[in-house]
Amino acid sequence: MAVDRLLPTAEAHDLIQLTRDIADKVLAPIADAHEKAETYPDGVFATLGEAGLLSLPYPSEWGGGDQPYEVYLQVLEEIAARWAAVAVAVSVHSLSCHPLMMFGTTEQQQRWLPDMLGGNTIGAYSLSEPQAGSDAAALSCKATATPDGYRISGTKAWITHGGVADFYNLFARTGEGSRGISCFLVDKNTPGLSFGKPEEKMGLTAIPTTSAHYDDALVDSGRRIGEEGQGLQIAFSALDSGRLGIAAVAVGLAQAALDEAVAYAKERTAFGRKIIDHQGLGFLLADMAAAVDSARATYLDAARRRDAGLPYSRNASVAKLVATDAAMKVTTDAVQVLGGYGYTRDFRVERYMREAKITQIFEGTNQIQRLVIARTLAGS
Template sequence: MSPASAKPVDRQLPSDEARELLSLTRDLVQRELHPRAAEDEAADRFPREVFRTLGEAGLLSLPYGEQHGGGDQPYEVYLQVLEELAAGWLAVGLGVSVHTLSCHALATFGTDEQRDRWLPGMLGGDQLGAYCLSEPQSGSDAAALRTRADLDGDEYVVNGTKAWITHGGHADFYSTMVRTGEDGARGISCLLVPAGSEGLSAAPPEHKMGMRSSPTAQMHFDGVRVSRERLIGEEGQGFQIALSALDSGRLGIAACAIGVAQAALDLAVDYARTRQQFGRPIADFQGLSFMLADMATQIEAGRSLYLAAARRRDSGLAFSKEAAMAKLFCTDTAMRVTTDAVQVLGGYGYTQDYPAERYMREAKVLQIVEGTNQIQRLVIGRHLTGK
């Protein structure tokens, strides 16, 4: 059974242009993603050329302004594109989300001169970005990062190691948080580091439970010299930049999670309709049909949650709490739904003959990346208590 049999989600979109964009995305998913996802995942093969195809279609720059080569789409639309991509292949959907996250610092906090100089190339479709915040000893406690950048004339000299970097070793640029001052959040700054910089290298990729075709690696900075012109924002503003990017990035993860959950539900429903036991389809049994109903309800609730947060963002309203809620709920939903999909398929769900087991392995990482779900609860709690 192929995931390509899934029916399109009925969506409410704000414009004819958005509807055409979703139609284009679905076509690309069917032609470029479904035929190769399982094979490339099994081979740990990074589909770099797929991202070039998406770039040519304008899907790597959707939420950014047209003046710099972006698609000028509201986040409400961009996230639904991400959901469709993730439903076809999470490594691709999450890769697009990471690229968008990597462009955020320059697009939001860069000067006009910096944006005019570098942003068109980053949004042009051929480049792919990476976001460097976490380190081996500072994940959830990001303010404890140690990678240091010392000013030497007109250049920063960067030394340290970044960890868990999606696209590490394959990206064309790295939005990197470094320590330029005192300990804590106030001493962190943001540098836009080009790939190919002398002293910048990638460790061998991590061996992961899922998302094997998406490279994740440590990045080593050994005396990397970065022009002072590539400082984004002011010195000491890096932690603010990082948190701003993560608020938006968490919505991307939420959308990807719903995409994976929807793919798992579609697979489970198709299987339940055709699998015969005791002389009738197993979908006719109440115990299983109730399970499918719960899965569908959770997915719709998650989709509504991330879209509500996106609309707040599009309207210029605060959305940090809502982004954390969406990331928390949607990724927990993806874990529950994919686990239930394996159960619906029974023994077949545990084999690689069907993608259910891959969906379940992929869903787990979404509860961890861009802030664990424990951190999301902490963020939500602090908003509720005014801290």
């Protein structure tokens, strides 16, 4: 079901329609097959890039779409409603452009941003490590300054698009403590950089998630983004935006599950009536719809604060928490609506439920979101 959207401009309405056309004609017809076979969708991101959908929240002077974040997130939601794995990768790509856009020098921006925003190159974000997920200050991957550049050694984990992306935002240790982390823009062909085999995930299987191994890899000093020791500031500023991206993806996924459940409930009959007309099931569907609508309103509120230049870090955590918990509940209830059929792979809702789970984990677990929210309350 197409969502009636309140958009700020006629251009935004056209952009949503373009996104729906591409999502319906390019993504939806192949999503099931790629997810089932766990195969990468070659050409999909080039198509999205050509349509300008990989650069929406960035300035036009660098090849971006100059769209407010509230519009970009609704585009992301539309993509997620057809194929969550692709939407997550789009969100991660946007996240990966953030450090260069916000902290890079003009020379660095001129060198790399046009290709990044034009869709010619796809980015990945490598912050987590095998023993450092939510605790980013515990990173151990090390970057040692030398006359030739930085020598990097260590392992990064849980990289969306790992091994496929063209560039990687790497956060590595250049000093001690939380102020000893620096950010680097690493090319995929860097000697000494290799990738582990894709993780065997319960969902989002068409887009690989891998580890990355740096074996004395040499990275030119001109690829350091920001100052030495500024890495965590850069990482956390990007994560606020990234959490909104995951919130939008979660809402798109929940909307897709709701649509499947409603369509099934309108067709299936029991005791002489369509099952949607039975109050017990009708109320369940109503609660699902309320959860989707509420989650959407929450991420849009945070996005509008971001667009207005207001503080939005707490709101981003609230949106991520509310939207992803809603997605988990709605997709689980969609399986319940379909009954035994919902538990089979003949229907998409079981995949939606598997995919929803990861949204509660990445870009900061929902326990971390609660911690962020609680700290803002304690400090208010």
